[in-house]
Amino acid sequence: MIPLKELFEEARVLDSQDSLAAFRQDFFIPDSPVIYLDGNSLGRLPEKTRTRIMEEIDFRWGTRLIRSWNEQWYHLSQETGDLIAQVIGADRGTVIVCDSTSVNLYKLVMAAIKARPGRFTILSDDLNFPSDLYVIQGIIQQLGSGYRLELIHSADGLSVHPEDIGKHLRSDVALVVLSHVAFRSAWMYPMKEVTDHVHRAGALMLWDLSHSAGAVPVDLSGSGADLAVGCSYKYLNGGPGAPAWLYIRKDLQETLQSPVQGWFGADDPFNFGLDYKPADGIRRFLAGTPPVLSLSSIPAGVNMILQAGMPSIREKSVRQSDWFIRKVKDHLVSSGYSLQSPENSVFRGSHVSVSHPNAREICHQLIHDQPEVIPDFRKPTIIRFGITPLYTSYTDLAYALTGLEKHASASSGAREIPGEVT
Amino acid sequence: MIPLKELFEEARVLDSQDSLAAFRQDFFIPDSPVIYLDGNSLGRLPEKTRTRIMEEIDFRWGTRLIRSWNEQWYHLSQETGDLIAQVIGADRGTVIVCDSTSVNLYKLVMAAIKARPGRFTILSDDLNFPSDLYVIQGIIQQLGSGYRLELIHSADGLSVHPEDIGKHLRSDVALVVLSHVAFRSAWMYPMKEVTDHVHRAGALMLWDLSHSAGAVPVDLSGSGADLAVGCSYKYLNGGPGAPAWLYIRKDLQETLQSPVQGWFGADDPFNFGLDYKPADGIRRFLAGTPPVLSLSSIPAGVNMILQAGMPSIREKSVRQSDWFIRKVKDHLVSSGYSLQSPENSVFRGSHVSVSHPNAREICHQLIHDQPEVIPDFRKPTIIRFGITPLYTSYTDLAYALTGLEKHASASSGAREIPGEVT
Numbered sequence: 001m002i003p004l005k006e007l008f009e010e011a012r013v014l015d016s017q018d019s020l021a022a023f024r025q026d027f028f029i030p031d032s033p034v035i036y037l038d039g040n041s042l043g044r045l046p047e048k049t050r051t052r053i054m055e056e057i058d059f060r061w062g063t064r065l066i067r068s069w070n071e072q073w074y075h076l077s078q079e080t081g082d083l084i085a086q087v088i089g090a091d092r093g094t095v096i097v098c099d100s101t102s103v104n105l106y107k108l109v110m111a112a113i114k115a116r117p118g119r120f121t122i123l124s125d126d127l128n129f130p131s132d133l134y135v136i137q138g139i140i141q142q143l144g145s146g147y148r149l150e151l152i153h154s155a156d157g158l159s160v161h162p163e164d165i166g167k168h169l170r171s172d173v174a175l176v177v178l179s180h181v182a183f184r185s186a187w188m189y190p191m192k193e194v195t196d197h198v199h200r201a202g203a204l205m206l207w208d209l210s211h212s213a214g215a216v217p218v219d220l221s222g223s224g225a226d227l228a229v230g231c232s233y234k235y236l237n238g239g240p241g242a243p244a245w246l247y248i249r250k251d252l253q254e255t256l257q258s259p260v261q262g263w264f265g266a267d268d269p270f271n272f273g274l275d276y277k278p279a280d281g282i283r284r285f286l287a288g289t290p291p292v293l294s295l296s297s298i299p300a301g302v303n304m305i306l307q308a309g310m311p312s313i314r315e316k317s318v319r320q321s322d323w324f325i326r327k328v329k330d331h332l333v334s335s336g337y338s339l340q341s342p343e344n345s346v347f348r349g350s351h352v353s354v355s356h357p358n359a360r361e362i363c364h365q366l367i368h369d370q371p372e373v374i375p376d377f378r379k380p381t382i383i384r385f386g387i388t389p390l391y392t393s394y395t396d397l398a399y400a401l402t403g404l405e406k407h408a409s410a411s412s413g414a415r416e417i418p419g420e421v422t
Numbered sequence: 423m424i425p426l427k428e429l430f431e432e433a434r435v436l437d438s439q440d441s442l443a444a445f446r447q448d449f450f451i452p453d454s455p456v457i458y459l460d461g462n463s464l465g466r467l468p469e470k471t472r473t474r475i476m477e478e479i480d481f482r483w484g485t486r487l488i489r490s491w492n493e494q495w496y497h498l499s500q501e502t503g504d505l506i507a508q509v510i511g512a513d514r515g516t517v518i519v520c521d522s523t524s525v526n527l528y529k530l531v532m533a534a535i536k537a538r539p540g541r542f543t544i545l546s547d548d549l550n551f552p553s554d555l556y557v558i559q560g561i562i563q564q565l566g567s568g569y570r571l572e573l574i575h576s577a578d579g580l581s582v583h584p585e586d587i588g589k590h591l592r593s594d595v596a597l598v599v600l601s602h603v604a605f606r607s608a609w610m611y612p613m614k615e616v617t618d619h620v621h622r623a624g625a626l627m628l629w630d631l632s633h634s635a636g637a638v639p640v641d642l643s644g645s646g647a648d649l650a651v652g653c654s655y656k657y658l659n660g661g662p663g664a665p666a667w668l669y670i671r672k673d674l675q676e677t678l679q680s681p682v683q684g685w686f687g688a689d690d691p692f693n694f695g696l697d698y699k700p701a702d703g704i705r706r707f708l709a710g711t712p713p714v715l716s717l718s719s720i721p722a723g724v725n726m727i728l729q730a731g732m733p734s735i736r737e738k739s740v741r742q743s744d745w746f747i748r749k750v751k752d753h754l755v756s757s758g759y760s761l762q763s764p765e766n767s768v769f770r771g772s773h774v775s776v777s778h779p780n781a782r783e784i785c786h787q788l789i790h791d792q793p794e795v796i797p798d799f800r801k802p803t804i805i806r807f808g809i810t811p812l813y814t815s816y817t818d819l820a821y822a823l824t825g826l827e828k829h830a831s832a833s834s835g836a837r838e839i840p841g842e843v844t
């Protein structure tokens with residue numbers, strides 16, 4: 001049994017020493033608060049984003065109307081990209097916000113394949129987020145003869161040793177596409193080491209940073225990575241389905257061509273010429289008109305991350321994750337739980353996964369508990385807890401731990417809980 | 423000279439007889455109102471959309487958080503598609519809201535080309551919106567050997583005779599892509615007649631309805647058209663960059679394949695299987711996570727259109743456009759203006775274009791007049807006036823007419839006005 005009184009007292013003390021604690025007030029916390037540990041799926045609403053959206057609606061759309069395109073909206077994709085760039089160690093002019101992660105991945109993979117003629121293999125792993133694999137499968141089918149997707153198999157289902165990648169890097173590999181932090185286990189690749197491997201084999205490296213941006217320090221520029229994509233609605237707190245972003249290393253931008261040549265990526269879209277000429281730089285990877293309200297909901301959250309600083313965020317994330325993991329190991333193994341994330345924080349992102357034979361039912365009980373505890377469930381037996389240092393407290397984690405213990409014997413009946421969106 | 427007193431008196435009487443006049447109150451009209459005649463670029467903000475967005479922010483995102491995906495968001499793309507379907511004469515389950523018009527066009531053109539093997543020509547016209555041509559040019563380049571885009575030339579720059587299309591419909595035409603209403607002149611094709619021509623030649627027909635949906639009655643189903651795309655931010659009043667939509671005729675859905683295979687188009691996205699299997703029906707053309715705030719801003723505006731009814735909207739649109747055109751012809755030709763839209767309403771959408779050698783400067787003066795009059799400018803000499811019957815009054819048009827006369831002699835100096843986004 002977890003000693004409840006001691007657990008919550010320990011959490012209280014740790015919270016009182018937390019230098020990032022004040023950021024929690026900058027998020028919208030509803031009257032009936034929940035213990036929210038799913039910021040790895042959908043980040044909380046920053047108060048400043050509320051204000052910004054209302055301004056976009058009443059002033060920009062309602063009052064200035066079409067004039068807002070000139071006054072603000074036209075450069076929003078690039079300006080927001082430059083903000084996100086600061087979170088992931090990228091240079092100005094190398095990141096742009098647009099479309100969804102899947103569409104951005106499609107554009108970059110298509111462009112990368114063309115940039116490596118004579119090479120026919122795209123390499124990934126079976127820890128990768130399925131949508132990434134689906135997109136690549138579609139491209140392979142489209143390109144036809146000879147092209148193939150090769151998946152590195154994770155022996156333990158949690159991790160892939162970077163050296164295993166080396167074994168697959170034959171001379172026909174055009175491109176390697178990996179999630180830097182795996183969505184299920186939070187396994188985190190050493191970015192520079194892997195990128196160096198890939199480059200030595202003459203292939204291009206594309207990182208999916210959906211579970212990394214705002215979660216762990218990333219040095220895209222220092223890693224030498226060629227390409228990256230990521231979403232804005234998890235640790236960046238950009239709101240549901242907020243447009244994603246893409247990164248192209250500066251020196252590659254003029255050599256790559258987007259397969260989707262829309263007017264926002266054209267050199268002079270308002271000239272309305274009949275022939276497409278790509279814009280200079282990263283802008284050429286825009287396609288159509290961006291969804292302004294969803295785009296405007298990104299900057300405030302990113303600014304909070306920049307204000308707190310990724311080193312402080314990472315430090316708290318590791319402390320909280322380590323604390324949570326230690327409690328699981330000390331008190332919950334006997335209830336049937338096992339850790340499904342790397343124990344070494346060097347190889348772990350900012351969520352912690354545990355498994356239990358009754359995981360589905362336990363998740364259901366947690367969500368309907370008092371207070372409600374919201375993690376997420378991943379088939380067949382995984383419960384994920386997102387650690388989001390700007391608003392996660394140790395007390396939140398204490399509630400999660402006690403909930404796990406309390407519901408461990410929940411019947412593993414057939415009750416369905418609906419899927420959730422990472 | 424326009425007789426001012428009579429003009430405004432006539433407008434006042436016509437406004438008092440307008441059965442749709444009350445709808446104007448359902449839009450957000452700022453304290454310092456402008457004469458807004460650019461609803462063909464960006465529709466006004468419906469009051470109910472304001473309310474809806476605030477609810478999405480505070481309740482759905484802020485309070486329910488990740489649970490909102492199950493409770494509301496997951497089906498929003500389809501539900502909103504079914505709403506728009508009612509505006510364009512399409513069956514339930516044939517329209518879905520997602521991505522931008524450019525991305526949707528890309529997906530459908532790629533799918534259509536695969537569905538017509540052995541045919542290598544895509545046919546369009548030089549009245550089409552440039553982004554559509556850019557997208558097709560990118561596809562042609564990607565497909566390589568043998569594929570070509572053929573553009574039907576408009577002799578007068580305003581229109582293309584439907585019979586001219588017939589001449590281009592050789593047996594290697596796979597697909598015809600046309601804007602139903604041309605963005606510059608408002609020229610409107612007879613949809614069924616053209617579609618029949620195209621089908622007799624064994625090609626597929628794809629309509630861009632960006633300037634049609636909510637502007638003119640459309641009977642997609644009755645026309646037999648195969649495919650369509652359109653935006654939501656013009657006459658549908660869905661807000662800046664609101665996600666676009668796409669239409670696939672029911673019997674074609676299972677035979678077409680999206681080139682961008684994202685998880686939202688997969689059969690069971692939350693199973694997180696490694697292999698893509700497309701969802702049944704229209705949903706397979708979804709790619710990534712949709713931008714929820716921008717998506718939620720669409721339904722209220724569409725509902726207003728359904729409430730007013732397209733026949734009433736069209737009737738007022740034609741009346742207002744005819745009135746405006748008659749005044750231009752009676753009073754403004756001597757000031758150097760000429761009509762650049764079809765005079766016959768049967769072949770005209772819901773905007774009216776006039777040209778003048780000093781158009782750029784005139785536009786600048788109108789926008790900075792008192793009251794401000796907002797049309798839009800299209801190079802080199804076109805001024806477009808959007809007629810949006812749910813909120814356009816005859817008095818608005820009277821202000822525009824007097825402004826045109828007043829500023830006709832504006833110096834055609836080099837002063838730049840920035841481009842605007844249709």
